[in-house]
Amino acid sequence: xxxxxxxxxxxxxxxxxxxxxGVTCAEKLATDFPSEDILLMTASPVIKAVTNFKQVxxxxxxFDVEEQPSSLLETRYPNIKVIxxxxxxxxxxxxxxxxxxxxxYIYEKLCLCAGAKPKLIxxxxxxxxxxxxxxxxxxxxxxxxxxxxxxxxxxxxxxxELVYEIQGCEVIWAIKDKAIGNTFFDAGAAEFxxxxxxxxxxxxxxxxxxxxxxxxxxxxxxxxxxxxDKLGSALGPDWHEGLHLKGTKEFSHKVHIETLCEVxxxxxxxxxxxxxxxxxxFPKEEKNVEPDQVLWPVYVxxxxxxxxxxxxxxxxxxxxxxxxxxxxxxxxxxxxxGGLKVDEHMCTSLPDVYAAGDICTAAWEPxxxxxxxxxxxxxxxxxxxxxxxxAADTLGESIDMDFCFELFAHVTKFFNYKVVVLGxxxxxxxxxxxxxxxxxxxxxxxxxxxxxxxxxxxxxxxxETDLEETFENLILNQMDLSAYGExxxxxxxxxxxxxx
Ligand SMILES: Cc1cc2nc3c(=O)[nH]c(=O)nc-3n(C[C@H](O)[C@H](O)[C@H](O)COP(=O)(O)OP(=O)(O)OC[C@H]3O[C@@H](n4cnc5c(N)ncnc54)[C@H](O)[C@@H]3O)c2cc1C
Ligand SMILES: NC(=O)C1=CN([C@@H]2O[C@H](COP(=O)(O)OP(=O)(O)OC[C@H]3O[C@@H](n4cnc5c(N)ncnc54)[C@H](O)[C@@H]3O)[C@@H](O)[C@H]2O)C=CC1
Numbered sequence: 001x002x003x004x005x006x007x008x009x010x011x012x013x014x015x016x017x018x019x020x021x022g023v024t025c026a027e028k029l030a031t032d033f034p035s036e037d038i039l040l041m042t043a044s045p046v047i048k049a050v051t052n053f054k055q056v057x058x059x060x061x062x063f064d065v066e067e068q069p070s071s072l073l074e075t076r077y078p079n080i081k082v083i084x085x086x087x088x089x090x091x092x093x094x095x096x097x098x099x100x101x102x103x104x105y106i107y108e109k110l111c112l113c114a115g116a117k118p119k120l121i122x123x124x125x126x127x128x129x130x131x132x133x134x135x136x137x138x139x140x141x142x143x144x145x146x147x148x149x150x151x152x153x154x155x156x157x158x159x160x161e162l163v164y165e166i167q168g169c170e171v172i173w174a175i176k177d178k179a180i181g182n183t184f185f186d187a188g189a190a191e192f193x194x195x196x197x198x199x200x201x202x203x204x205x206x207x208x209x210x211x212x213x214x215x216x217x218x219x220x221x222x223x224x225x226x227x228x229d230k231l232g233s234a235l236g237p238d239w240h241e242g243l244h245l246k247g248t249k250e251f252s253h254k255v256h257i258e259t260l261c262e263v264x265x266x267x268x269x270x271x272x273x274x275x276x277x278x279x280x281x282f283p284k285e286e287k288n289v290e291p292d293q294v295l296w297p298v299y300v301x302x303x304x305x306x307x308x309x310x311x312x313x314x315x316x317x318x319x320x321x322x323x324x325x326x327x328x329x330x331x332x333x334x335x336x337x338g339g340l341k342v343d344e345h346m347c348t349s350l351p352d353v354y355a356a357g358d359i360c361t362a363a364w365e366p367x368x369x370x371x372x373x374x375x376x377x378x379x380x381x382x383x384x385x386x387x388x389x390x391a392a393d394t395l396g397e398s399i400d401m402d403f404c405f406e407l408f409a410h411v412t413k414f415f416n417y418k419v420v421v422l423g424x425x426x427x428x429x430x431x432x433x434x435x436x437x438x439x440x441x442x443x444x445x446x447x448x449x450x451x452x453x454x455x456x457x458x459x460x461x462x463x464e465t466d467l468e469e470t471f472e473n474l475i476l477n478q479m480d481l482s483a484y485g486e487x488x489x490x491x492x493x494x495x496x497x498x499x500x
Contacts, residue, residue, distance in 0.1 A: 008096060011039035013390060014107035016087050016097070018042030019233030020065060020376050021357025022113030023049055023073065024383030025390075030077040032391045037079055039105055040070075041097065043086035043114075043231040044133075047073050050380055057469045058476065059409035060420065061377055065235075067134065086231065087114070090326045092350045109352050109390045112326060112340060113383060115233060116319035116358035116374060121153055122266050127298040127312045131158055132319075133232025137243060140314065144169060147247045147311035151300045153263055154316035156183040157412075162314060163255050164197060164415050165240050169247020171255045172308045174300070178259055183373075184419065186426060188438060189460055192446040196415040197255055231322065234358070234376070261304040266313065272299040319374055321359045335361025344401050345393070346386035354390055356382035364401075369423035369457055369475055370408045377410060407476055411468070420468045423475045424450055424458035439489040447489060454482035 013036060015026045026040045040047075046067045053063040070082035085099035090110075097105045118130030129140055144150070149170040152159050160181050163173050175182070179190035180197075267275060273295075275282045296309025321339040326332065333341040333349035339361030346354045357379035362372040372378065381404045392399040411420045427434045427450045434457070439447040445463030449456055449471065456474045461467055474481065487493055 008104035008106045009039075010106045011081070012036045012108045012394075013111075014039040014041065014097060014105060014109075015111045015113060016041045017113035017115055017233070017357070017359070018044050018047035018070065018082070019113060019115045019357060019379065020048050020050060021115070021359075021379040021383035021386075022111070023047050024380050025111050025113060025356055025387045026073075026080050027077060028384050028387030029390065030080045032387070034079060037081055038077075039081050039083060039107070040073075041083045041085060041087055041099060041105070042070070042233075043084075043100075044233055045084055046070065046134075046232075047082070048233045049073065056411065057409075057472050059404055059407045059472060060411050060468060061380075061409075062411060063380070065376060087325050089328060090330055090353075092330045092353055095352065107352075109354065109394060111346075111354040111356055111383075111386050111390060112348070112359055113355070113357045113379075113386075114231070114322040114326070114359050116321045116339075117231070118315065119318045119320040120315040121263055121317055122313075122315070125266055125313075127266065127268075128315050129312055130315050131162075132234055134235065135232055137235060137239060141243045141245065143312055144245060144247055148249055149296070149308075149310045150247075151263075151308055151310045151313045152316060153313060154318070155181060156316060156318060158316035159314075160184070160414050161240060162245075162316065165245045167246045167252050168249045169254075170249070172258060172300075172310065173255055174258045174261055174263060174302055176260065176262055180257065181414065184414070184421060184426075185460065186448070188440070188448065189446050189462060192440055192442070192462060193415050193417070195443070196417070197253070258302060258304065258306060261302040261306075263300055263313075264303045265301040267299045267301065269295055269297055269299070272307075272309075319358060321361075323359060333363070335363060337361055345389040345399070346382060347389065347393075354386045356386040367406050370405050371424075371428060373408070373410070375410055381405070407472065409472065414462075417462050418464060420459070420461040420465075422459045422461075422468070422471055423456075425460045426450075427458065430457070437486065437489050439491065449489065451481070454480045456481060456488075 013029045015022050018040065022040060026038050029038045047070045049066050049068050051064045051066050055061050070084060074080055074082055083099065085101045087097055088100050089098040095107055097107065118132050120128055120130045122128050131137055131140055147169050151172045151174060152162055153174050155175040155177055163171050179187040181190055297311055299307055299309050300313060301307045323338060323340055330350060335341050340348045340355040340359055341363035342348055342355050342360045344364040346356055348355050358374045385402045389399055407423055409422050413419060424430055430452060433452060435451045437449045437451060445465050447465055447467065448460045450458035455478050456471065459471045481488055
């Protein structure tokens with residue numbers, strides 16, 4: 001491949017990023033264009049491959065994500081050439097990419113799939129850790145092995161998973177909202193889940209599927225070891241199952257939730273002691289659940305006035321798209337969330353440059369029951385659809401929006417419950433123009449549907465409800481359900497018979 005002064009290497013198609021979006025895109029291009037070389041540039045030595053893909057229903061899908069050496073991908077698809085080097089610069093007007101090692105590549109069509117990175121509070125503070133890839137998960141596990149108390153900030157997917165999994169370490173969970181899990185649940189669902197969180201005895205963890213994330217815990221107690229700043233791809237499903245998420249204490253779970261607050265400040269021990277001595281306004285004692293006798297390496301001051309000492313802080317506060325290397329000299333339209341805006345053909349605002357997965361912001365007019373969330377299901381769907389669009393544009397063919405963008409559908413697991421969210425499951429964007437219907441059996445299932453003008457527009461299903469396919473159909477076909485009233489959720493009525 002070409003270095004400075006040499007002629008640049010050429011590939012009809014180039015893809016940047018070895019995560020789910022990039023690999024899926026490259027695989028689809030490699031299949032559709034078997035005689036073309038597909039260049040896949042990635043900053044990480046391993047790639048993420050989708051395995052055991054299962055279409056559960058029309059829009060729900062399940063799969064495993066496997067971390068593999070890139071050579072395996074090249075063996076499966078001999079026309080994929082993996083270039084293991086970060087992209088330093090994009091010269092879109094010359095259709096040229098420059099990698100960290102100074103080499104240049106010319107493309108006809110390019111898909112950017114460089115993912116996102118954690119949006120950390122107090123970025124740069126060595127006591128604040130984020131979790132994204134294998135390295136950062138290992139750094140977290142290593143620090144946890146020496147910890148007695150940590151503070152978890154954020155209320156989305158990562159925080160929900162962590163507070164449930166961590167054992168032998170006190171967790172102070174600081175959330176901005178009134179109830180837990182605001183990105184997936186409303187207050188009712190949070191109420192349903194809370195007993196699972198505080199229960200002393202939990203079901204034994206599921207047998208570990210992958211062990212590759214495990215590292216030996218060090219004995220020495222030191223300042224947190226942050227992960228290297230190399231850009232790995234985001235972790236895969238059940239990422240925590242191979243990790244031993246245990247602190248130093250003998251108890252199983254101890255979680256204290258602080259609601260309606262943010263982190264105001266973070267003080268190192270010396271600074272905290274100094275402030276206590278000198279500042280009239282600074283609290284002289286920590287207003288903790290239990291007053292502390294010990295000195296902690298770091299102190300978190302919350303906006304509700306409380307201060308907690310801890311070993312370190314996990315910032316699970318969302319992600320920010322990895323757009324930096326691509327912006328310089330290129331006039332990309334960027335969304336409010338910092339992603340590269342893409343149209344209904346996954347095309348950015350620049351010719352021949354597409355984007356998919358966490359890096360992009362869906363800027364098309366979406367179906368009324370679909371919205372973007374940075375999830376691996378959407379990364380796979382977007383990567384695959386972007387490849388189809390690149391192929392269609394190359395061959396001068398027209399293409400319709402893929403069916404997967406008709407309905408938002410996500411299946412996952414929180415607190416050991418199966419969780420399915422469909423459509424506008426939290427009445428997102430509906431204002432007050434909607435009604436909710438609920439059915440809840442404590443400890444077993446929680447079913448919520450969002451109705452608008454007698455039609456179902458969203459649902460949250462927690463537990464083994466077996467309702468996902470029926471509700472998916474009802475949301476997709478927008479049937480008028482007014483006549484059924486509350487019977488829609490009556491457990492004594494087999495709803496499927498009703499609609500067959
Ligand atoms: C801890 C955790 C748990 C999650 N759990 C779930 C879940 O349960 N369900 C779910 O649906 N989603 C989950 N997600 C989200 C999901 O992992 C992501 O949405 C998805 O993996 C994004 O895929 P991607 O390919 O867009 O990006 P990434 O996986 O981030 O891949 C980006 C790739 O680009 C490469 N790269 C970055 N910059 C450059 C550059 N300059 N040059 C070259 N290469 C570059 C990286 O090395 C990487 O290979 C979770 C995320 C995390 C962090
Ligand atoms: N099971 C699943 O589906 C999972 C999905 N994920 C995905 O991985 C990505 C990263 O996960 P998360 O970091 O949990 O992101 P997230 O977007 O799910 O949640 C971020 C949370 O942080 C809060 N927040 C933002 N800024 C804050 C601040 N300054 N102070 C306090 N709170 C703040 C938000 O209110 C929100 O609750 C997301 O795209 C998420 O959807 C992650 C884990 C599990």
